Amino acid sequence: MVGTSLMFFIVSGSNAQEVGDHQYTTEAIERGSRIYSRECALCHGPQGDIVDGVNLRSGVFKSVQSDEDLRQVVFSGAGQGQMPAFGLNDADLSAIVAYIRAGFDPEGVAVRIGDPGRGQSLFQGKGECVNCHRVNGIGPRTAPDLSEIGVIRTPASLQRNLLDPATAILPINRPVRIITRGEETVIGRRLNEDTYTVQVIDSEERLRSFRKADLVSYEISMRPSKGPTALSSDEVADVVGYLLTLRGQ
Ligand code: HEC
Ligand code: HEC
Incomplete structure (x- = not known):
């Protein structure tokens, strides 16, 4: 009896921690909101949609894909000096990325988004996603076709499907x-x-x-067709980055 309940505890505890590691904290999002008002709102506007071709709140960028790209743009500036370089420290860079990824919502979920190139390799290799999923005409049809998944799902929903497929399943x-x-x-x-x-x-x-x-x-069936992924949190971030680039052909 004792063994069973202890086990349950460990499982649910490590699960919560895992999700935390895949996402930015609420503190970071709030801190980012203050930095945004101070440093960015002047040009990008309170809703992040004033600069042509960029909508920070809804994640429309010119060249940015991953979180690392976002940090780089803020750190080094953009548009040949139209946007200045902000010499922010690491924590402040993470905070501003968190606020943008949370869709400017202090109570939102800010999923970490990694490198799409690495994500594609994981998708085709170690992650074994291609064993079940089809993308742009290649792969089996036993699982949903993911060719347009970047348009129809949010980063948070994509991540949940990998970490906790049993609750994410539609x-x-x-x-x-x-x-x-x-x-x-x-x-x-x-x-x-x-x-x-x-x-x-x-x-x-x-x-x-x-x-x-x-x-x-x-x-x-109520049984999920796959278990939680064994990929690390960095690898999951990369795979989510790749899935977000799948927007139809
Ligand atoms: C002085 C005006 C100005 C300020 C201040 C400013 N930006 Fe920008 N930002 C721009 C302009 C203009 C562009 C479009 C540059 C281009 O055309 O490549 C831009 C582009 C961007 C992009 C898209 C880059 C890409 O290539 O995808 C991001 C992300 C961004 N800004 C974030 C921020 C953040 C975060 C802050 C605050 C820390 C900030 N900006 C402050 C003017 C500004
Ligand atoms: C054993 C087969 C299998 C493997 C391996 C697999 N999936 Fe799935 N996946 C499914 C099935 C079946 C569904 C539909 C049921 C569900 O949502 O759980 C699904 C659903 C999804 C969805 C949600 C689709 C939607 O419409 O919202 C995403 C995203 C996804 N998988 C991504 C991945 C990624 C990325 C990998 C590799 C890390 C992967 N899957 C590995 C079988 C698999």
């Missing part, structure tokens, strides 16, 4: 288990469903359509 993405009148069992992923029919991609990547009236059983 209802439509839950795997289904179907048994037909012909006694065939089909495990697959729903593409579409209405009152009378359901369309799935089965485990052999075939598109199948069923009339619900023809099924003996139709279960939506």
Whole structure:
């Protein structure tokens, strides 16, 4: 008994810590908000949308992708001197990045965003993402196609899918288990469903359509199809950076 409850404690504790390590703290976001008002708002405006082609609050930049790029721009300036270099220390640089990544919301979540190039290598290699996911026409269809995932999901949602897939999973993405009148069992992923029919991609990547009236059983699985990633927090930041560049072709 004691062993069980202790174990539960350790698991939930380390999980919370892990999320913390992947994100900026609330203190950093608040500190960043003060620096922003003092140093940046004059040119970029209170909502961050005054400079042409840049919207800091919603993450629209000219050349910046990763957090490191953001720090570099603030540290060294931009636009051939139109934006001055700010000789901020490390903590202040992190704070301003946190405030921007939190969407200017002091209560927001500021996910760390790493290097997309490294993220792509992890996606194709160590992260084993390509074993299940398809991007720009390459890869299997057993898991959702991620070619446009950078447009349809926020950084926080992408990160949650990697750290805690069981809670991040969307209802439509839950795997289904179907048994037909012909006694065939089909495990697959729903593409579409209405009152009378359901369309799935089965485990052999075939598109199948069923009339619900023809099924003996139709279960939506509550079991996530993958566990939390084993990648480190820096690696997760890189993968999220890469996913954000996937914006369709
Ligand atoms: C004197 C005006 C001015 C101030 C002050 C200023 N900026 Fe800028 N910033 C600009 C201009 C102009 C650009 C567009 C430069 C270009 O066209 O490449 C810019 C661009 C940027 C970009 C986009 C860079 C890219 O290439 O993607 C970021 C991020 C940014 N600023 C952040 C900040 C932050 C954070 C602060 C405060 C620490 C700040 N700026 C202060 C004028 C300013
Ligand atoms: C064993 C197969 C498998 C592997 C390996 C895998 N995924 Fe997934 N992934 C899935 C399935 C199935 C779903 C849909 C169910 C869900 O959301 O959990 C999914 C969902 C996602 C989503 C959410 C899609 C949406 O519509 O919001 C993202 C983002 C994602 N995966 C990224 C990754 C990345 C990045 C990796 C590598 C680090 C990875 N996955 C590895 C199977 C996999």
